Amino acid sequence: FVEDQTEIIRASWNQVKHNEVDILYSIFAANPDIQARFPQFAGKDLKTLKSSSSFASHAGRIVGFFSKITELNPNDSGVSAAKTLINEVAASHKGRGVSKAQFNAFRVSLTAYLADHVTWNENVAQAWEKGLDNVYLVLFSAF
Ligand code: HEM
Incomplete structure (x- = not known):
């Protein structure tokens, strides 16, 4: 089952993993308080930011995290590598x-x-729900 879940997540992530700018834009558009936490972006017009190279580079780093995670295998070494990456994000963001x-x-x-x-259906929704639950379990263990 874990393998199925991994495959479902990978297949769907592959459909959007190059939409980094679009993804960060949609997160900021829905959450102005998140945008406000970014010193470079606070108080700036989001539509204008969207076409800047600095926005693209941030989007690449943030969204790229999920590419790194989804590329790992669900075995002991993959899980431990994922934990390391998640703990880094937890520590830097807590700070x-x-x-x-x-x-x-x-x-x-x-x-x-x-x-x-x-492509979204009940199986895909469930796979992401479980995958993100796992990520957030590690993330929030630091909070
Ligand atoms: C930077 C990932 C959520 C604010 C970063 C970086 C990564 C990242 C990989 C660059 C490395 C670093 O500086 O730590 C993520 C992931 C998130 C997430 C995977 C969700 C699961 C958030 C949220 C906020 C936030 C919710 C604010 C409310 C920031 C800020 C930076 C940053 C302010 C530094 C930007 C700069 O260099 O000026 N994030 N992030 N992040 N993130 Fe996040």
């Missing part, structure tokens, strides 16, 4: 004062983006 509520809002927006842009 910045990012709240659990903001992480949850990020998740809601990311899932909404997926539902709108990939």
Whole structure:
């Protein structure tokens, strides 16, 4: 089952993994308080930012995290590599004062983006729900 779930997540992520700018844009559009946490982007017009190279590079790093995670295999070494990556994000974001509520809002927006842009059905929704539950379990263990 874990393999099925991994395959479903990979197949759907492959449909949007190059839409980094579009994904970060949709997260900021739905959550101005998340945008406001980014020193470079706070208070700036989102539509204008969307076409800037600095926005693209941030989007690449943030969205790229999910590409790294989905490429790992669900065996012991993959799980341990995922934990390391997630713990890095937890530590850096905790240091910045990012709240659990903001992480949850990020998740809601990311899932909404997926539902709108990939082949979506009950199985796909469930695979993402479980996958993101696993990621957030590790993430929030640091909070
Ligand atoms: C930077 C990932 C959610 C605010 C980063 C970086 C990554 C990343 C990989 C670059 C490395 C680093 O500086 O740590 C993620 C992931 C998230 C997430 C995977 C959700 C699961 C959030 C949220 C906020 C946020 C909810 C704010 C409310 C920031 C800020 C930076 C950052 C302010 C630094 C940007 C800069 O370099 O100026 N994030 N992030 N992130 N993230 Fe996140």
